[in-house]
Amino acid sequence: MRLPPRASEHIDRSRELTFSYDGRPVAAFAGDTIGSALFADGRRVFSRSFKYHRPRGLLCCSGHCPNCMMTVDGIPNVRVCAEPVREGAQVVAQNVRGSLERDLLSATDKCGGPFTPVGFYYRTMIRPRWLWPFYEKFLRSVAGLGRVDEHARRSKRTDVEHRHADVLVIGGGRAGVEAAREAAARGEHVVLVDENLHSPASSGFGEDFEVLAPARAVGVYEGGLVPVDAGEVLYRFRTERVVVATGGTEQPLVFPGNDLVGVMLPGGVRRLVRWWSLRPGERAVVIAADDRDLGIVNELREAGTKVIETIDLRDRPPRQIAASGRGGRLRSVDVDGRVLACDLLVMSGGRQPAYSLLAQAGGRVEYDAGRGIFLPSELPAGVEAVGAVRGDGLSAAVPAASYNGAAKTGKCFVCLCEDVTDKDMKRAIAEGFDSIELAKRYTTVTMGPCQGKLCHLPSIRLYARENETDEATIGTTTARPPWGPVALGLLAGRTHEPCQRTAIHHRHEELGAKMMWTGTWKRPHSYGDPAREAKAVHESLGLIDVSTLGKLLVKGPDAAAFLERLYPNRFADLKRGRVRYGVLETDAGRIMDDGTIARLDEDEFYVTTTSTGAGAVIEWFEWWNAVWGMDVEIVNLTGALGAVNVAGPKARELMARLTDLDVSNDAFKYLDAKEALVAGVESLILRIGFVGELGYEIHYASPHGEYLWDTILERGADFDIEPFGLEPQRILRLEKMHILVGQDTDSESNPLEANMPWIVKLDKDDFVGKWALEHVLQRGFREQLVGFEMANGTIPPEGGQIVRDGRPGGRVTSARRSPELGRVIGMAWVPPELAAEDAEIDIKVNGRLERAHVRLKPFFDPDGERLRS
Secondary structure (H helix, E strand, O other): EEOOHHHHHHHHEEEEEEEOOOOEEEEEEEEEEEHHHHHOOOOOOOOEEOOOOOOEOOOOOOOOOOEEEEEEEEEEEEOOOOOOOOOOEEOOOOOEEOOOOHHHHHHHHHHOOHHHOOOOHHHOOOOOHHHHHHHHHHHHHHHHOOOOOOOOOOOOEEEEEEEEEEEEEEEOOOHHHHHHHHHHHOOOOEEOOOEOOOOOHHHOOOOOOOEEEEEEEOOOHHHHEEEEEEEOEEEEEEEEEEEEEEEEEEEEOEEOOOOEEEOOOHHHHHHHOOOEEEEEOOEEEEEOOOHHHOOHHHHHHHOOOOEEEEOOOOOOOOEEEEEEEOOOOOHHHEEEEEEHHHHHEOOOOOEOOOOOHHHHHOEEEEEOOOEEEEEEOOOOOHHHHEEHHHOOOOOOOHHHHOOOOOOOOOOEEEEOOOEEEEEHHHHHOOOOOOOOHHHHHHHHOOOOOOOOOOOOOHHHHHHHHHHOOOOHHHOOOOOOOOOOOOOHHHHHOEOOOOOEOOOOOOHHOOOEEEEEEEOOOOEEEOOOOOOHHHHHHHHEEEEEEEEOOEEEEEEEEOHHHHHHHHHHOOOOOOOOEEEEEEEOOOOOOOOEEEEEEEEOOOOOOOOOOOOHHHHHHHHHHHHHHHHHHHOOOOEEEEOOOOEEEEEEEHHHHHHHHHHOOOOOOOOOOOOOOEEEOOOEEEEEOOOOOOOOEEEEEEEEEEEHHHHHHHHHHHHHHHHOOOOHHHHHHHHHHHHOOOOOOOOOOOOOOOOOOOOOOHOOOOOOOOEEEEEEEHHHHOOOOEEEEEEEEEEEOOOOOOOOOOOOOEEOOOOOOEEEOOOOEEEEEEEEOOOOHHHHOEEEEEEEOOOOEEEEEOOOOOOOOOOHHHHHH
């Protein structure tokens, strides 16, 4: 039943909406939450608790507690007290066997308590061991809260956006709004985020700054990174300054029956009355510790609720408080022997500053014994705290009155999320878990949906009491993100990157290429027939666009010494006009990228990288140059230069038509680099052969791309030249056993085990990753990258298992059928003892084991005669 209209209400009574709850239609107004609409419809039980399946009702109405979690439109664990009503929404109860009113699993509350104390799964059901799988299956079936619908179809798409702000204000209360306005007045770009739909910041104050509401800061990370959950978008903010204005969180009291339906926090009651014009109850008892919370008495009376008792914990904290009920609903409160009949108990032990984000950022908090709360004491650079989160305006709490459970029967819940009682905490102490960090892990207190917002301070107070010490000695648990729940779908949202296309992109489309993504680049997969294109490279001539390669110019007096330190092989002795292959490693000796290095002059080198690794390599070069302080200039030419590769037996004849340069084998040797005009375009020509045939890689200014592409195809028409894409290129490179970084390698791969020991020069003074590679030699190889040839022509899946004695013994990284060889070939990581020519390995393919033979040399032209011809 709604109260008469009031100025503070958020509902629009002229707009009616309807949603479904457990198959029954429920009427609501625009501006309602699902929780307020259900409350108006007469529902008081909103959920069943995690462990004991006790009835739970509205408590905070702010989206912090676990009491109102339901499944909405197939999404579990939605806090309906803060979820706006949508027309046609499908809402169902969760974590029940039966219904909310008659949950079969509530038997655990009545008779399971003695058998399921805290940590029971560590001590019981151990023997006989053969029964554990049955116990485990049962426990997993009843544990948890909501259920994920495995067959649900995608209902929405989520995105990830990268944003920047000079100042990010977290919290839209008065202090947050004032901080945002002051920063905006100084000309700074300010963004304010607030988790409340009805944030004060979104009510006309934000003309000078951007407001995101409802939106929640997930955490504060290194480098000014603050992810913000805005529902369907995850904003990754980078900011110079973070202002935390998250206020304070109401703290519940701990007493028998403190979880009964009808026990509420003052903030929850205030929202029901002010925002949704609802009467919270008929007869109320108010127990609070500050004037703000005690002020709820007047609002209750205005709403028609009879307040039969008001207890100020500051004046006369009662020795005993106990709530009693029937069917999980509040019926009375016993205060020091006086039984007060009521259906609403409004209680609060004060407010605790919501400092978690400050602690995540590296700030320190200390206990203020005079005020009974933890307060931030030190903040890292770039992080500020304003308002109640630093204690402004918060009254002193009453720690002595926060726990009233010693002499009464009934469960006293310290953590409503995980059904952790005072007895559980005492038992943990008795069993030796006297550290609050250890107790958190053993009892799971603070690890539930509220993430300690409502149970962190009460649990610390109880621990201090039982250990006969103070809260400062007990300390706090480590604050970790996320600050609130984050949907997995949001974390997996689409990251929108700019689509990169080469200067020849439209020519590929005109030739009928099937385009594919490689990182942020769009590249031709093939032009219709990968096998035909690969055959053309072997028999006549092929042309591929390799403009996506990263291209760097490293120049300066220390250029050679700089590359010597970065790469495991030598470059100081590389002659002018020559090219050398190189692999970049991390400090741990892991392969991060590869490419070619051409020496253009004494102090000038042209470096190429993989298509997807260009950005990382540039950062890597610049980072190390900043560390070493060498006289080197690094220029990124990736976008400025295009590149194509002409490959095949007829490549030399074609190049003779395109340039006046002497391209004979004597004049232009394998791994030579020369500058010349190609079809009138100034170019750098590298004679290299990734695809196993005589080849020339031509680098030129990007604007000439289409002209050069067209000219090469025209001059090579009588050679039956074929453009070829990535798929035929991958077949061709596999025939030569050339690795693809990121496919044939992972974050643990090093060049020694990747069958490239010739590239590692451990006799150099030093290079990045040298110590790690020396350690690899000392400990011995754990696995090795080899080639393999299938015995029966089956193509194994990339990533497929190699099985040895019934157990995983390696993995396939690449596999293709080679039209030239007429066989299925591939590369795989195997144990060192299997890295021998013709060794037999078994690969799992569609549930069957298929035999393959190890190959250590390239499958095609193993001696490189065609490359050097």
